[in-house]
Amino acid sequence: MTYFLQLTINAIALGSIYALTAVGYSMVYGILELVNFAHGSVFMLGAFSYYIFAVLVGLPWYLSFLITFILIGIVGFAYDRLTLLPLRRTNQPKFTGLICTLGVSIVLQNLVFVFMGSNTRQFPTFFEGRYLSLGPFNISFIQILIVCLSVAIMVALSLFVKKAKLGVAMRAVAQNSMASEWMGINVNSVVSLTFIIGSVLAALSGILSCMSFRSLDITIGSTIAIKAFTATVLGGIGNLGGAVLGAFIVAMAESYTAGFISSDMRDLSAFVILMLVLLFRPNGLLGKAVQKKV
Amino acid sequence: MKELLTVKNLSKSFGGIRAVSDIGLKVEEGQIVSIIGPNGAGKTTVFNLLSGFYSADEGEIIFDGKPVAGRRAYDFAHNGMVRTFQNLRLFKSMSVLENVLIGRQHVTRYTPLQMMFNTPKKRRMEQKDRAAAAELVAEMGMKDMLNVRCDGLPYGQQKKLELVRALATQPKLLMLDEPAAGLNPQESQELADFIFSIRDRGITILVIEHDMSLINKISDYIYVMNHGELLCEGTSDVVMNDEQVIEAYIGKGGAKRVSGN
Incomplete structure (x- = not known):
């Protein structure tokens, strides 16, 4: 039982990271009906950017965070403007956009590979790996930080989408982009904003995840991409609450698989879940059945 | 003329x-x-x-x-210049008030700084915005439905809401x-x-x-x-x-x- 609870605690911390990433996926899908396969690469790019500024340049952590967020925000903006916007302008099918995100993902990964190489690096962390002992359980400080930060960001984000003028504009564009445009909303700016927020969230979760595992290499993006994608599909793609729920389910499955079966099998659990969801509930747990208009 | x-x-x-x-x-x-x-x-x-x-x-x-x-x-x-659509294009999962507020989005504008710090001036503007939207809805005889989700309205009222939303863009x-x-x-x-x-x-x-x-x-x-x-x-x-x-x-x-x- 103790072992089970300890695994659950680990799963909650892991789930928070997945949730931050999955929300970015879900936001972009909600607005453009496009699965952004480059999201995982942005996650990895964020972690590398922090590493470069904090370790190689030697800036203090807060400056490294700030510079990374600004930089990745610009990357997210440029990514949409330079590659996806021209496709929308010329009314290309959605499928073309999907392939385009794959292409961007490959380009980003290889850019990092060219400049940083493929070796695994040690990632700086906070609190020197100290942890809190509550009876038989160990909770590391970094895990607590990750959970608190994620909860705070989720709450802020849901308030933003619900209340703020720009948040309302985002929901309007997601529901009917043509009518929004006619009501005087600049749809392309809203899409840019979505990409900026999504990318910054991906960068943040990339940094937090590397802080928690204390290592960094160029493949972390593709693993997280599969898991966050599973989480979004599981929760119902385009649904922010669903993305968070899905993230925790995937993290729990992964944690229990590693704990009770074998740690080699941990990544397998995400794929098994993905297949089961697609077989039995293709619209996700919280997603509604979509009727395509003909 | x-x-x-x-x-x-x-x-x-x-x-x-x-x-x-x-x-x-x-x-x-x-x-x-x-x-x-x-x-x-x-x-x-x-x-x-x-x-x-x-x-x-x-x-x-x-x-x-x-x-x-x-x-x-x-x-x-x-x-x-604003238009309505032959087939309704409302924001279905939003309330009547929210739909009308979207029509007013380009009327009320804040600076990025006001947005970030939620200044008192911005909050006053927001309140005025809501009041103006609610007033328009009331004038058009839809006062009772202000907070109703618009996909729950009868078809005739949805058509009317589309007109009210268009009017909100002034x-x-x-x-x-x-x-x-x-x-x-x-x-x-x-x-x-x-x-x-x-x-x-x-x-x-x-x-x-x-x-x-x-x-x-x-x-x-x-x-x-x-x-x-x-x-x-x-x-x-x-x-x-x-x-x-x-x-x-x-x-x-x-x-x-x-x-x-």
Whole structure:
């Protein structure tokens, strides 16, 4: 039982990271009906950017965070403007956009590979790996930080989408982009904003995840991409609450698989879940059945 | 009277088909102007050209003294031109108030700093925004439904909400695409009164419609189209008694019977 609870605690911390990433996926899908396969690469790019500024340049952590967020925000903006916007302008099918995100993902990964190489690096962390002992359980400080930060960001984000003028504009564009445009909303700016927020969230979760595992290499993006994608599909793609729920389910499955079966099998659990969801509930747990208009 | 919208020699072809050819229209400030015609006459194409949805092959559209060509869709609302859709395009999972607030988005603008720090001034602006939206909803007789999710409203009310949302953008010209489609005679009568009340707010209206009784009732001036061309224009008395118009609607034999030959 103790072992089970300890695994659950680990799963909650892991789930928070997945949730931050999955929300970015879900936001972009909600607005453009496009699965952004480059999201995982942005996650990895964020972690590398922090590493470069904090370790190689030697800036203090807060400056490294700030510079990374600004930089990745610009990357997210440029990514949409330079590659996806021209496709929308010329009314290309959605499928073309999907392939385009794959292409961007490959380009980003290889850019990092060219400049940083493929070796695994040690990632700086906070609190020197100290942890809190509550009876038989160990909770590391970094895990607590990750959970608190994620909860705070989720709450802020849901308030933003619900209340703020720009948040309302985002929901309007997601529901009917043509009518929004006619009501005087600049749809392309809203899409840019979505990409900026999504990318910054991906960068943040990339940094937090590397802080928690204390290592960094160029493949972390593709693993997280599969898991966050599973989480979004599981929760119902385009649904922010669903993305968070899905993230925790995937993290729990992964944690229990590693704990009770074998740690080699941990990544397998995400794929098994993905297949089961697609077989039995293709619209996700919280997603509604979509009727395509003909 | 000032001319709010002027259209000259407008033409548009799709492949080999000339959907609209050499159309000229004038809409004066404060008028209710209608475009009618049988199915396939090119009305909707004209509407889509006017609202920038298609670009014209030839011709000129001037709104409020400025040419419309090349403008982005969201610019139309900024410049005071707004349209509704034949098939409803509401934000379904939002409340009535939220839908109307979206119409006001471009009216109220904050600076990025105000947004980031949620300044008292911004909060006051937000409150004013909500109050103004709620007032508009109340004036249009939908007060009880302010916080109802709009996909729960009856169809007639949803159509009305689309009009209220369009009004929230504070337009000079309101373009209605078949506003009476799907309404029963009672609702259609209410719609006529509603359109008059909008005109009385100082808003010019351009309507495309099939429903002849509605058109007869509300129009100051009517343009009739057939096969992509203007058939006839004038006040409702002139248009309704025009032989060509009757022929276009009910065929040659019918036209003879109507005129008593």
